[in-house]
Amino acid sequence: MSELDHVGIAVPNLTEALALWRPITGGTESAPEDVPSNRVRVVFFTVGGTHIELLEPTEPGSPIARFLESRGAGVHHLAFHVPSVDRALQEVAERGGKLVDRVARPGARGRRVGFAHPTAFGGILVEFVEGP
Numbered sequence: 858m859s860e861l862d863h864v865g866i867a868v869p870n871l872t873e874a875l876a877l878w879r880p881i882t883g884g885t886e887s888a889p890e891d892v893p894s895n896r897v898r899v900v901f902f903t904v905g906g907t908h909i910e911l912l913e914p915t916e917p918g919s920p921i922a923r924f925l926e927s928r929g930a931g932v933h934h935l936a937f938h939v940p941s942v943d944r945a946l947q948e949v950a951e952r953g954g955k956l957v958d959r960v961a962r963p964g965a966r967g968r969r970v971g972f973a974h975p976t977a978f979g980g981i982l983v984e985f986v987e988g989p
C-alpha cells in the first residue's frame with residue numbers, strides 16, 4: 858500500500874495562497890521552487906506525515922494555467938509515495954488505465970515523478986513520487 862505524499866492545489870498567485878495557507882499549516886513551508894518539467898513554481902507545507910503542494914503556473918498555456926482557466930483554483934492532484942514510479946505507472950497501464958507519463962520524469966524536491974491520467978482514478982489526477 859502506498860502512502861499519501863501530498864495533495865496538490867492549483868493557485869493563480871503563490872504569494873496570496875501562502876498567506877491563506879500559512880495560519881492553518883503552522884508556517885512549515887519550503888522555499889519556492891521552479892519545476893521546469895511542469896512549468897510551475899511550487900511550495901510544500903508539511904502537515905503531519907504528509908504535505909500540501911501549492912502550484913502556480915509559470916507560463917500561460919501550461920497544464921496548471923489551463924486547469925485554472927477551465928476549473929479555477931482548487932485541488933489538482935493526489936500524490937502517492939511509491940518505491941518505483943516506472944513500476945507504478947506500468948501497473949496502472951496493465952489494469953487498462955490511461956497515463957500522462959509513460960516513464961518517470963524529474964519533479965519537485967529532486968524526486969522522480971509520473972502522472973496517471975484522471976480517467977484511470979475516477980476523475981482524480983494521480984501523481985506517483987519516488988524517493989526517500
Ligand code: ZN
Pocket residue numbers: 863864865910934936984
Ligand atoms: Zn505534486
